[in-house]
Amino acid sequence: MTTSKTHDLSPLDPSAAEPFYRQIYERFRSAIASGLLKPGDRVPSARALTQELGLARGTIDAAYSLLAAEGYIQARGQAGTIVTPGLKPRTPATVAPPAPDTATSSIGFRPQSILPFQMGLPALDEFPRKIWARLGARCVRAMQPLDMTHPSVYGQPALRAEIAAYLQVSRGITCAPSQVFVTSGYRHSIELVGLALLKAGDRVWLEDPGYPPTHELFAQMHIATVPVPVDAEGMVVAEGIRSAPRARAAVVTPAHQSPLGVSLSLQRRMALLDWAGRHNAWIVEDDYDGEYRYVSRPLPALKSLDRDGRVLYAGTFSKVLFPSLRLAYLVVPQAQVERFEQILQTFAGGSPELTQSIVTAFIQEGHFARHIQRMRKLYAERREATSAGLASVLGKHVRIDALPGGMHLILRLTGRQSDRKLVARMREAGLFAEALSEWTQSGKGTSALLVNFTNIDSRATAEKLGKRILALM
Structure with a gap:
C-alpha cells in the first residue's frame, strides 16, 4: 500500500517565521496538489474563512490573491470561488484512491426527545430543512441499481474524500481519503479503536470528569480505564504517566474538554504526544464540538501535531447537522489503514448509502x-x-x-x-x-x-x- 501524503504541514502557528497568509496559501496548495481539492471544487469564501480562522480579512485576501495569481483558484462572482477547472497540479499528486471494498451506555443518557436544555442537540429550529429536502429528493431520483446494493463498510468514497478535504483546510489535518472511515457515531468509532488496537486487560487513560459512555464502552470490552484529572490546562498528563505509564491509549477532548470546556495546553499536547511515541501508545482525539469556539481563533487539532502516527481523530456530524443521521468518522494513521479495513469487513455493515449521498452533496455545494x-x-x-x-x-x-x-x-x-x-x-x-x-x-x-x-x-x-x-x- 503506497503512502498518501501531501506536505507535512503544521497548523497556523503564531511563532512560525512564515506569516499567516503564507501558511494559508501553503495549506490550500497542498490540498490541491494532493487531489483532496479537485478542479472545479468550491473553496470557502474569504469572508467565511476569516470567521473560521479568526484572522483579519486582509490576511485571507492576501492568501487568496496569491493563489489566484498562480492560477490555483478562480473567483466566479455569486457562484463563489473554485479550484481552477482543468488545473494540473504543479506537484505530482501521490494520493492513492480508496481501497476497493471487500466483502452501551445507560438507557436515557441521550433520550429521544426535545426538552429545554437537552444536551447533545444542535439548534434544530435553524437547520436548513428545505435545502436538505431538495438535496434528498435529487439523490433519490439519481439512484441507480448499484446504489441499492450493500453499502461500503468503509464509507462512501465521495464522502470520505470530502471529509479529508474539509479536515485539511479547516483543521490542518493532512490525511488521504483512505484514512477516513465513516462510522455510525462516536461510540462506534471507539468500539472500532478497541477492536483494532486494544485487547482485554489493557489500560486506557480517560479524562475525569469525562463523557460517561466512553468508560462504559471500554468496560464492556474488558479494558480497564484510568481516571486522569483535568485542571485549567486540560488533562494532567503527568498524573496519567504517574498512575499508568504503560497504558495502551488515552482518550482526550483537547479543543475544549468535555464537559469542563478547558483547552489542552500546548505544553501538555506535546507531553502527551511524547508519551505516546515513547510507549507505542495510542491517542484518540475526540474533537468535541471543535467547530464552535467563541473566544479567539479555533484551536488546531492535536492530530495536526502528530508526527509519529499515534493519533486517531474522531469527528461526528451529530452536533453540526443533527443526531439522527448517525454518521461520524474516524481518521486513522496511514500505517493502520489495513488493520481497520480488516476489522470493518468483519464487524461493520456500513452506513446508509442515501444518507451519505445527501451529506456529500450538502458539503460539495457549500451548504455545510x-x-x-x-x-x-x-x-x-x-x-x-x-x-x-x-x-x-x-x-x-x-x-x-x-x-x-x-x-x-x-x-x-x-x-x-x-x-x-x-x-x-x-x-x-x-x-x-x-x-x-x-x-x-x-x-x-x-x-x-x-x-x-x-x-x-x-x-x-x-x-x-x-x-x-x-x-x-
Whole structure:
C-alpha cells in the first residue's frame, strides 16, 4: 500500500517565521496538489474563512490573491470561488484512491426527545430543512441499481474524500481519503479503536470528569480505564504517566474538554504526544464540538501535531447537522489503514448509502461550511442570552462558568444542594440537565448542572425556564 501524503504541514502557528497568509496559501496548495481539492471544487469564501480562522480579512485576501495569481483558484462572482477547472497540479499528486471494498451506555443518557436544555442537540429550529429536502429528493431520483446494493463498510468514497478535504483546510489535518472511515457515531468509532488496537486487560487513560459512555464502552470490552484529572490546562498528563505509564491509549477532548470546556495546553499536547511515541501508545482525539469556539481563533487539532502516527481523530456530524443521521468518522494513521479495513469487513455493515449521498452533496455545494458559520454566530448569541437570563433568576444559587466554546453551560450550585437530586426533579418537571458528578468515575466532585443552550431562543425564554428551575430548588 503506497503512502498518501501531501506536505507535512503544521497548523497556523503564531511563532512560525512564515506569516499567516503564507501558511494559508501553503495549506490550500497542498490540498490541491494532493487531489483532496479537485478542479472545479468550491473553496470557502474569504469572508467565511476569516470567521473560521479568526484572522483579519486582509490576511485571507492576501492568501487568496496569491493563489489566484498562480492560477490555483478562480473567483466566479455569486457562484463563489473554485479550484481552477482543468488545473494540473504543479506537484505530482501521490494520493492513492480508496481501497476497493471487500466483502452501551445507560438507557436515557441521550433520550429521544426535545426538552429545554437537552444536551447533545444542535439548534434544530435553524437547520436548513428545505435545502436538505431538495438535496434528498435529487439523490433519490439519481439512484441507480448499484446504489441499492450493500453499502461500503468503509464509507462512501465521495464522502470520505470530502471529509479529508474539509479536515485539511479547516483543521490542518493532512490525511488521504483512505484514512477516513465513516462510522455510525462516536461510540462506534471507539468500539472500532478497541477492536483494532486494544485487547482485554489493557489500560486506557480517560479524562475525569469525562463523557460517561466512553468508560462504559471500554468496560464492556474488558479494558480497564484510568481516571486522569483535568485542571485549567486540560488533562494532567503527568498524573496519567504517574498512575499508568504503560497504558495502551488515552482518550482526550483537547479543543475544549468535555464537559469542563478547558483547552489542552500546548505544553501538555506535546507531553502527551511524547508519551505516546515513547510507549507505542495510542491517542484518540475526540474533537468535541471543535467547530464552535467563541473566544479567539479555533484551536488546531492535536492530530495536526502528530508526527509519529499515534493519533486517531474522531469527528461526528451529530452536533453540526443533527443526531439522527448517525454518521461520524474516524481518521486513522496511514500505517493502520489495513488493520481497520480488516476489522470493518468483519464487524461493520456500513452506513446508509442515501444518507451519505445527501451529506456529500450538502458539503460539495457549500451548504455545510455556511451552516457552520451561521450556527457559530447563532450559538454565540444564544449562549450569551441563556447565560444572562439564567443568571438574572438563579444568581444567588448558581455560578455560571464562562466556557470559550461548545454547546452547553455549567451551572455550579452553591451551598450543599445535590446536582443529582435537582436533575431528577427537573426531569420530572419536563426540563433537562445532566449532573456533573455523574461525569466523574468516582461519582463525587463539584455539584453542578450541565445545560445546553442551543435551542434556547432568547433571554426571555431563559428567564422563564430559570424560574421553573428555581421552584425546584
